[in-house]
Structure formats: structure tokens, C-alpha cells
Amino acid sequence: EPEVTQTPSHQVTQMGQEVILRCVPISNHLYFYWYRQILGQKVEFLVSFYNNEISEKSEIFDDQFSVERPDGSNFTLKIRSTKLEDSAMYFCASNEETNTEAFFGQGTRLTVV
Amino acid sequence: KQEVTQIPAALSVPEGENLVLNCSFTDSAIYNLQWFRQDPGKGLTSLLLIQSSQREQTSGRLNASLDKSSGRSTLYIAASQPGDSATYLCAVAYYKLSFGAGTTVTVRA
Secondary structure (H helix, E strand, C coil), X not given: CCCCEEECCEXXXXXXXXXXXXXXXXXXXXXXXEEEECCCCCEEEEEXXXXXXXXXXXXXXXXXXXXXXXXXXXXXXXXXXXXXXXXXXXXXXXXXXXXXXXXXXXXXXXXXX | CCCEEEECCEEEEECCCCEEEEEEECCCCCCEEEEEEECCCCCEEXXXXXXXXXXXXXXXXXXXXEEXXXXXXXXEECCCCHHHCEEEEXXXXXXXXXXXXXXXXXXXX
């Protein structure tokens, strides 16, 4: 069964360092998303991406964040200069259309120390 | 802005009892509603999706209802088992997903 794959599963980084979280969405999907979940809190929307551009972003997604689809399969989230408060589980998701089922990856746990 | 609320926040039941989990949302302009299961420290497993035009969806012991006009959905889990212990999240879709905080379920053997 097709699935969304995220790497790495865990990432520990020092404050101020750049991190790149990677995702391989399901191959025939057109819409891609990043969400995050701070420990003990709700899952929050960060950004959606379609046709090689951002279609929507939340207030959390500031200039420190960027997304890219560098090739036909990968979808990445870059955090330029990490802060302690960026520590969270980051989930990638994809769907065929905005009104169809969203499939989630298993997440990357980011710890900023 | 869409607000999604799940009640109760936590639930503990003996094995075999039926579970009723509630979700409410403030904006009825949705494409669909998804129920997810999340085990501690893990990812999101999709359980059921109900399209906005549907009233009900069933999968095995799980049944979900949707009343879009009143902004409510209910997830029923029949004959609960200890393996059902997890956090259950509801999320409404309109271009993106808006999540509730979840109901943490404990099924006691």
C-alpha cells in the first residue's frame, strides 16, 4: 500500500543550526503539507504546497521556514536557524485533491538543544 | 477560523464497553472530516473519512456520524479492547486539516 515516508525519524540539533526534514509523498498525489505537534498540544498546520508553490501558510510559518520540492519525489521542510521552541513532531501529508483523504507520514521528532 | 473541540479529553472504560467520542467544529464549510488514532509518541493513523455529503461511515467496529449543519461528529467504537487504548483525533478539512486536541482513551482489561 502506498505510504508517505519521512526521514529522519529523530533529529537532534543545536539551537541556531539549520535542519532539513524530508518527505516522500505518495507518487500520484498533488497536494503536500507540513504539520507540527508540540508535545502535549494539538496538531497544527504549517504550510500547503501545490504546483511547485506555497498555496497557504499559517502564522507559524515565518521567514525561518521554507519548503521545496527539489525533484519529482521529495518534499522538504527547512528551518534556517532553529530555536528551542521548534522542538516538536513534524508530520508530512499528501492527498490527490484538497477534498480527498490526507495520508500522513510517521513523523520526524525534532529536538533542539 | 475553524475551531475543533473534542469532548471528553480523556475516557477510561472497562473492556467490552462501547466508546463514544465527540467532536464539534465551528465552521460548516468543510470538505470532509477524518478520525485518526495516535499512539504515544507515534504518527497519525487514519481510521475513517466522512465526506461532507455523507451522514455516516463504518469500518469494522468503528462507526462515525457527521451532522455538518450542527458542526458535530461522533465516533463510536463497539466492544472496546485494551488495544483500542490511544488518543483519537478528529480533523476537519477545508484546503487544510484543522485538528481537535484529541480524546485519550484507556480500555481496562
